[in-house]
Structure formats: structure tokens, C-alpha cells
Amino acid sequence: GAVVSQHPSWVICKSGTSVKIECRSLDFQATTMFWYRQFPKQSLMLMATSNEGSKATYEQGVEKDKFLINHASLTLSTLTVTSAHPEDSSFYICSARADNEQFFGPGTRLTVL
Amino acid sequence: AQSVTQLGSHVSVSEGALVLLRCNYSSSVPPYLFWYVQYPNQGLQLLLKYTSAATLVKGINGFEAEFKKSETSFHLTKPSAHMSDAAEYFCAVTKRSTGGFKTIFGAGTRLFVKA
Numbered sequence: 585g586a587v588v589s590q591h592p593s594w595v596i597c598k599s600g601t602s603v604k605i606e607c608r609s610l611d612f613q614a615t616t617m618f619w620y621r622q623f624p625k626q627s628l629m630l631m632a633t634s635n636e637g638s639k640a641t642y643e644q645g646v647e648k649d650k651f652l653i654n655h656a657s658l659t660l661s662t663l664t665v666t667s668a669h670p671e672d673s674s675f676y677i678c679s680a681r682a683d684n685e686q687f688f689g690p691g692t693r694l695t696v697l
Numbered sequence: 698a699q700s701v702t703q704l705g706s707h708v709s710v711s712e713g714a715l716v717l718l719r720c721n722y723s724s725s726v727p728p729y730l731f732w733y734v735q736y737p738n739q740g741l742q743l744l745l746k747y748t749s750a751a752t753l754v755k756g757i758n759g760f761e762a763e764f765k766k767s768e769t770s771f772h773l774t775k776p777s778a779h780m781s782d783a784a785e786y787f788c789a790v791t792k793r794s795t796g797g798f799k800t801i802f803g804a805g806t807r808l809f810v811k812a
Contacts, residue, residue: 689740691739
């Protein structure tokens with residue numbers, strides 16, 4: 585199946601700093617990628633749909649100015665958590681669609697101190 | 698609107714016993730349904746999917762699920778549990794949205810396997 589990678593796999597940052605997470609489709613092109621957030625022992629919550637060459641579509645309640653999404657190419661989408669705070673600590677997972685199936689990245693563990 | 702409900706946040710079985718994880722969906726149109734497995738600190742791995750072909754779907758690792766429209770269910774089963782099956786399992790439905798599709802996940806069921 586298709587492979588989706590994420591970088592970094594984990595990151596620790598200080599409160600107030602910004603963190604960028606990359607999501608790449610390694611062997612296919614993805615016009616649409618998705619960003620999810622998962623709190624401990626909870627399900628995945630869709631944050632936004634990232635569309636190549638256009639603005640991302642954010643789910644209700646997700647601050648687009650805080651979670652900046654850029655889908656600059658058919659194989660790369662980035663999520664930037666701006667001015668991170670401890671409550672932003674979470675597991676962030678991206679996915680991309682190919683052949684009517686979603687493939688998920690391994691996730692990025694963000695810890696904000 | 699499409700959604701999924703997973704009954705039971707935790708399920709515990711003995712090694713070798715039947716595994717049954719329950720999922721009910723609500724959908725106004727025939728849905729695409731999925732089961733994913735997640736091991737600690739990892740992403741999701743697709744176990745199987747239903748896309749309106751055969752109602753009994755076989756997946757990886759010996760898992761299968763049956764789509765029952767009359768019961769709006771898509772329960773996941775495995776005849777004999779293995780210790781390595783201990784993980785979090787998510788049922789999901791694909792929902793059409795502006796610009797395409799998106800996947801909505803159930804709350805998840807953690808499977809414990811006792812020796």
C-alpha cells in the first residue's frame with residue numbers, strides 16, 4: 585500500500601514557540617491530506633482537510649490561525665502549531681487518500697513545556 | 698449525517714478466545730466502513746474495509762467483519778485471539794464533504810488479551 589511519512593516523530597518545545605510538522609506521501613501524489621489530533625486514550629479528531637494549492641478546510645472549533653496548514657505540493661503538507669501552549673500537547677496524525685483509501689502517517693508526539 | 702458508535706471502550710478476552718468488537722453506524726446513504734488498529738504511539742493500520750461489495754469482509758491478521766444493513770452494524774471478529782492483537786481498534790465511516798470525502802472515527806475500543 586501507499587506510504588505516508590511524518591517528521592518529526594516526536595518534538596518537545598517551550599511554550600510560546602512554533603512547531604512545524606511535515607507529512608509526506610512517499611510513493612503517490614495526494615491532492616488531499618488530512619490532519620488529525622489524538623488525545624491520550626481518545627479517538628482521532630479531524631482538524632482540517634489540506635488541499636494542494638488552496639486553503640485548508642478547518643473543522644468547527646479548530647483555530648486556523650493557530651494551526652497553520654500549507655499544502656504546497658502534491659506530496660507534502662505541513663502543520664505549524666503557532667505559539668504553542670501545554671494544552672496543544674497531543675499526538676498529531678496526518679493521512680492522505682489514494683485509490684479511495686486513506687493511508688495514515690505514524691504520527692508526531694508534541695509535548696509543550 | 699454519518700457517524701459510528703463503538704460499544705465498549707474496553708474488551709478483555711483470553712488468548713485463543715473469540716474476539717468481538719462492536720460497531721454501529723448511522724448513515725443516510727450506503728457507507729464506506731473501515732476498521733483500523735493502532736498500537737501505542739503509532740499511526741493507524743487498516744484492518745479491512747467495506748465498500749458495498751461482499752457483506753463479509755476479510756482483513757489482515759485473521760480479522761473479518763460483516764456488514765449488516767438491517768442492524769446498521771459492522772462488527773469486527775477474530776476466531777482466536779493472540780497476545781499480539783492487544784491494541785486500540787477504531788471503526789470509521791467515510792463521509793462526503795465539501796471538496797471530497799473525510800473519515801469519521803468511532804471512540805475506539807481497547808482490546809486486552811489475557812494469557
